[in-house]
Amino acid sequence: MKLQNKIVFITDADSGSGKAIVNRLAAEGAHFILNSTSGGEDIESNLQLLKAFGSKVVVTNINLCKSSDLEAMLEETARQLGTIDIFVHNNNVVKPASVETCEEQLFLEIINANAKSAFICTRAIGKQMSAMQSGKVIYVSSIHAEKPTGSSFAYSASKGAVKMLCREAALVLGRDGINVNVIELGPVEGDQEFFQSDISTLYDSYQYKVPNANLGSHDDLAHLVLYLSTDEARYVNGADIRMDGGFLMHYMDFKMKRP
Amino acid sequence: MSLAGKVALVTGAGTGIGKGVAIALAQRGAKVAISYNSSDAGAKDTQEKIDEIGGESVIVRANVAYKNEIDTMVKQVAEHFGSIDILVNNAALQLNFNFYDHDEDTFDRLMNINLKGYWQCIQAVVPYMKPKGSGRIINISSVHGKRPTDFDTVYSMTKGGIKMLARESAIELAKYGITVNTIEPGAVNVGQQGTKETKPIVPAEVAEKMKKEARDIRKKFPMGRNGLPSDVGSLVCYIASDESEFMTGSSIRIDGASMLL
Numbered sequence: 122m123k124l125q126n127k128i129v130f131i132t133d134a135d136s137g138s139g140k141a142i143v144n145r146l147a148a149e150g151a152h153f154i155l156n157s158t159s160g161g162e163d164i165e166s167n168l169q170l171l172k173a174f175g176s177k178v179v180v181t182n183i184n185l186c187k188s189s190d191l192e193a194m195l196e197e198t199a200r201q202l203g204t205i206d207i208f209v210h211n212n213n214v215v216k217p218a219s220v221e222t223c224e225e226q227l228f229l230e231i232i233n234a235n236a237k238s239a240f241i242c243t244r245a246i247g248k249q250m251s252a253m254q255s256g257k258v259i260y261v262s263s264i265h266a267e268k269p270t271g272s273s274f275a276y277s278a279s280k281g282a283v284k285m286l287c288r289e290a291a292l293v294l295g296r297d298g299i300n301v302n303v304i305e306l307g308p309v310e311g312d313q314e315f316f317q318s319d320i321s322t323l324y325d326s327y328q329y330k331v332p333n334a335n336l337g338s339h340d341d342l343a344h345l346v347l348y349l350s351t352d353e354a355r356y357v358n359g360a361d362i363r364m365d366g367g368f369l370m371h372y373m374d375f376k377m378k379r380p
Numbered sequence: 381m382s383l384a385g386k387v388a389l390v391t392g393a394g395t396g397i398g399k400g401v402a403i404a405l406a407q408r409g410a411k412v413a414i415s416y417n418s419s420d421a422g423a424k425d426t427q428e429k430i431d432e433i434g435g436e437s438v439i440v441r442a443n444v445a446y447k448n449e450i451d452t453m454v455k456q457v458a459e460h461f462g463s464i465d466i467l468v469n470n471a472a473l474q475l476n477f478n479f480y481d482h483d484e485d486t487f488d489r490l491m492n493i494n495l496k497g498y499w500q501c502i503q504a505v506v507p508y509m510k511p512k513g514s515g516r517i518i519n520i521s522s523v524h525g526k527r528p529t530d531f532d533t534v535y536s537m538t539k540g541g542i543k544m545l546a547r548e549s550a551i552e553l554a555k556y557g558i559t560v561n562t563i564e565p566g567a568v569n570v571g572q573q574g575t576k577e578t579k580p581i582v583p584a585e586v587a588e589k590m591k592k593e594a595r596d597i598r599k600k601f602p603m604g605r606n607g608l609p610s611d612v613g614s615l616v617c618y619i620a621s622d623e624s625e626f627m628t629g630s631s632i633r634i635d636g637a638s639m640l641l
Contacts, residue, residue, distance in 0.1 A: 274548035278541035285540030289533035
């Protein structure tokens with residue numbers, strides 16, 4: 122049990138990645154604060170599983186861009202569960218946004234969901250962790266912090282911002298014994314739907330662009346989150362870890378390993 | 381390398397890097413729109429310097445945090461000079477707030493100017509570049525799009541966003557012959573500037589100490605000096621020229637190798 126009695130806060134627990142991470146960390150004895158936009162409805166079966174694992178769980182549904190809401194929640198959960206040891210920012214709003222035609226409202230929606238919430242949460246939770254002189258902050262981000270999508274500039278800009286947040290927070294929070302890292306996840310099954318593009322061919326036959334032709338899953342992501350959550354990763358700080366099976370290394374189409 | 385006949389719009393051209401860029405463009409024969417928000421006197425000074433070298437310029441005002449002001453500014457420039465060939469996105473805010481001093485409001489202010497403003501300026505000039513089948517968009521970012529500042533987290537978040545905005549814009553606008561590139565300056569001597577609310581990057585006592593240790597400048601800047609607005613201006617002029625036609629989606633660090641130490 123690598124995370125016995127550790128308190129984990131995960132955002133967007135309703136997502137596929139959120140569920141996989143929760144399940145993996147629960148198996149290691151963690152307790153949870155889950156921010157669920159469905160108010161827990163969409164994660165019923167996961168909550169049952171957590172019960173079986175013996176995990177204590179608080180389900181919240183707050184605006185992650187609002188410090189006052191966040192601070193009130195942290196105060197309340199500190200009473201119920203204890204202070205947060207591990208923060209996993211897992212927001213991933215992907216919507217098409219063209220540089221030429223995007224509306225301001227959509228741009229801000231994506232930036233706020235993916236980047237502003239990461240900053241506001243880190244700031245609030247970082248204070249709590251600094252008082253304890255320990256903690257782990259993990260951002261689940263995307264390879265599109267480096268590689269343009271050709272379909273949503275606002276998405277990749279938000280992920281580029283999170284990359285810099287990670288580097289800054291690694292310095293500031295690092296001085297208080299907190300590790301801050303970002304995972305830049307590559308394609309998992311179904312991602313081609315989110316990144317349909319007239320410009321970029323990145324997602325054409327994307328599964329074969331992973332050199333061994335095996336796509337990763339959210340379970341792979343969960344394993345890495347677990348590692349970064351433990352003290353085995355104490356010397357990993359300010360790192361952006363690309364986790365894509367070598368997808369972004371792809372160059373020569375004719376050398377792809379096809380079935 | 382002549383830019384004769386080209387029209388350039390430079391935001392934040394009343395001070396610092398923007399002023400240097402505007403003058404450099406005028407030196408190569410470009411007609412320059414000097415855009416400013418708060419430094420009225422600075423914009424006039426830029427215009428006077430361009431007058432002195434026999435250049436052509438016009439002053440326009442816009443707060444790039446607001447789309448309607450951007451649209452009005454761009455329309456004004458296009459009407460005055462007949463077109464827009466070059467956009468230099470440069471107007472940016474840096475608050476130098478500690479990590480925990482930032483809040484929702486400061487986040488929004490920086491994001492609205494530095495990232496949203498850059499994007500909406502691009503969006504506003506594209507309709508003027510599209511029919512010509514060519515255009516140059518040059519984003520002045522910072523070495524802090526890659527390396528953290530340790531003095532303004534949200535500032536570097538905006539710069540990390542600009543990196544991706546530029547890459548996406550490059551692949552999206554390539555079909556119109558518009559190139560989009562990014563310049564990442566290191567520390568540049570910009571003289572007296574800033575507003576009342578911005579805090580000095582280094583506390584006074586540290587600044588004093590640094591002054592005494594001026595001989596050690598090579599330990600920070602291998603070339604023995606930090607950058608000047610004109611250094612950035614020369615690079616802008618190359619990217620703005622027809623000679624750079626095939627370069628797009630690139631970032632060029634210009635810092636006298638300071639980031640390599």
